[in-house]
Amino acid sequence: MEKKNFISLLAAIAVLAIVLLLPNPETLPIVGQRALAVLAFAVILWMTEAVSYPVSAIMIVSLLAVLIGFSPTVEDPSVMYGTSDALEMAISGFSSTAVLLVAGALVLAAAMEITGLHRRVALLIMSKVGSKPGNLVIGTIIVSFVLALFVPSATARAGTIVPILLGIVAAFGLAKTSKLGALLMITAVQSISIWNIGIKTAAAQNMVALGFMESQFGIDIPWGNWFLYAAPWSIIMSVVLYFVMTKLIKPDLPETTEGNSIEQQLQNLGKMGGKEWRLIFIAAALLILWTTEGVLHPLDSTTLMIMGVAVMLIPGIGIFSWKEVQPKIPLGTLVVFATGISLGTVLLETEGATWLSSNSFELMGIDAMPLVLMVAVLALFNILLHLGFASATSLAAVFIPIVIALVAGMEPTSFYGPGLVLIMQFVISFGFILPINSPQGMLAYGTDTFTVKQFIKSGIPITVIGYLLIVLFSATYWQWIGLL
Template sequence: MKKRQIIALIAAFIVLIIILLLPNPETLPVAGQRALAVLAFAIILWVTEAVTYPVSAVMIVSLLAILIGLSPTIEDPSVTYGTSEALSMAIGGFSSTAVLLVAGALVLAAAMEITGLHRRIALYILSKVGIQPGRLVIGTIMVSFVLALFVPSATARAGTLVPILLGIVAAFGLAKDSKLASLLMITAVQSISIWNIGIKTAAAQNMVAIGFIETEFGVNIAWGEWFLYAAPWSILMSILLYIVMTRLIKPDIPDISEEDSLKKQLNDLGKISSKEIRLIVIALFLLVFWSTEGVIHPFDSTTMMIIAVAIMLTPTIGIFSWKEVQQKVPWGTLIVFATGISLGMVLLNTEGASWLSTNSFEAMGISDMPLILMIALLALFNILIHLGFASATSLASAFIPIVIALVGAMEPTSFNGIGLVLIMQFVISFGFLLPINSPQGMLAYGTNTFTAKDLLKSGIPITVIGYLLIILFSATYWQWVGLL
């Protein structure tokens, strides 16, 4: 463990103890204060990465079980919750259907990796668009979109694209630090982030918001609804990303035929296998049912995902065995994801989130502002605090419950409060500025094809454009389609 991490861990415990020892405000239940102390502890761990995310999850659950367990209940202060009930609250997120959807999504990503289908799709698309720099940018964005439909992990999508793009650069005889390498890698990072917003199942942080919305409002956001709301924004952002990138970086590349690069890589994969064909059928089956959820059938996204996993694991007609897939699924990600939902639910149930909302956003007068100005300020705050977070999932766990509490305090409202929560979730996926703000950014950054300064040069205009589009869509399109 590095010295920096030890200092951060000690700081987290010091902040936890300080908040616990502060006088308890009259308007804040004891349990709420203790939940906020754990939130502060968690944020320090997440921002500093003092320990790994799965380890932080175990620590958070332990603290919640003890601190909330010894707290008086809100209904009857003479009675404590007890550690058994507090532990149930601390692991409540594990029962969320959103966790099952993420688990199934990780299995699907593993299927893509085991069969190599994601690489075949990426190479096929890139080989069709051509190898001129501008066309390669278009191809990279297209691959990001198509993979986002079927590979519900930003890290997995980056893991597919990065080696292919490095292969293209090598085929031109260029170095890793060439302008072409920078252009393609940065485009890949930014387009992956853009389509994390456009597609419900593209990123785990989306499931965090879905989990909170289902728990607090009893509303399910269908895959097609999310696509209707967010995809137009992502399509427009993809076009603007192309304009920004092709004007920001202009590489000089030597002549090379397509046959010597992309098509050769595609041919090297060999003939498509029967497993890949079965996976294509399953993936298309999922996409059709997801996109028509609530329109022509009553089956929700999670149920269809679990059915797809069952088919993939069925002998003879499936893709793999459980022994094969269990080694590929990052179970720690699931633990962190479920713990994040649990922490948010505890904050809401103990009134910690509503107290924090009242003494921050409401004290600033945000709840009395016109809707568009409110969205503009909340989105700006969201973007700024993201600079300190390496995980959009952890940011969603910390921020979305506070937004939900703000909406709850404002009811009844002249607009759809769930829509406001969803828009803030869109902004959580920005992560355009620094490599550390997203796992795909860190993965691509590790190739040494660009510097943090290079990413910032593209990230600043993309963030500004994305922010302005959020405000524009809030004033127009999202009101027209009933999101607000």
């Protein structure tokens, strides 16, 4: 182990111990304090990469099983959880449908790679937008936006884009670990997150927040209104993303010659084979079914994805055998993502996340702050809290009810309370800093095209600029159009 990684691991262990040894507040269950200690430990490991993501997942599950197992329950402090029940909590994320959706998307990406369809589609895109890195970044952002209009799942959109981007890298004859691979893959993940904010139906966490708002305030936010509120922010951030990524990563591309031109490579591929045509049919069917989810049929995105995988594995009419696809599925990615969901669930069940949020608000005196400062503080806390969640949907389930309670408990104010809640929901989708903070991030991370450090280098400026833009919009645009 490198010296800096060893120091980072020691720092994570030290922080874990410090939080565990702090006096237990009366309003925080002991098990909640221990869950928060594991959260602090996990965030340090994830941000420093002191150990690999899969190794960190095993360490986190072990800590949760032991620390929670020897903790009194929330319901009856005279009873201990026991390691068996604690382990069930620690691995609860493995039964999440989000994990299956990510797994299915990885299989779809593998199918496109095995058949070579990703390379053909990539060459067609390059023939339209050009092969310069800046043009490819623009093309990636545009595709992310268009898919967000129709596909109500960030993971499904990532599953569509990722294999195409791998094909673009392959079309240049570069390894997927090249700078071009990192540039395009990180751009795709960040763009998907940006448009999760701009479009109401782009992400499940938006629906969760709207459900809470309808229950508390008796209102719904029409699709067009949401777009009016959030799309300008997403448009500006898409431009910011372009400049951040093109300045951050500058790949050295091989010169295009007559022998390896885009047109020549397309010709060399020849006509599409039967497997490619079948994969196109399956992918198109998935895209159409995802787009019409809840409108023409009741099937959810994960069920559709698993059905698609089943069809691809059927002998004779499918794309590949399990033996062919299994080596291409990064199981470590799925383990890490499931562990992240488990940690978020534990923070909820032990009341650790709720205590952290509500008590922090009380200590900061948020209800007495001017409106823009209130937005700034709440948004910053939201962003920091997200570091411990692999699912924005889980974060929305924790954070949005607390913000609603804050607004409901305030005296009549000069601003529109539901508007403040909606703005905090926008910030829920700020999963820009760590790959584990979103399923699309973990899906892309599983391709081994970029490192966590590269992702953080792009995520920090995007987060800072996006945060400042949230504050600016709260002081100007959102007040002008009546959201606040």
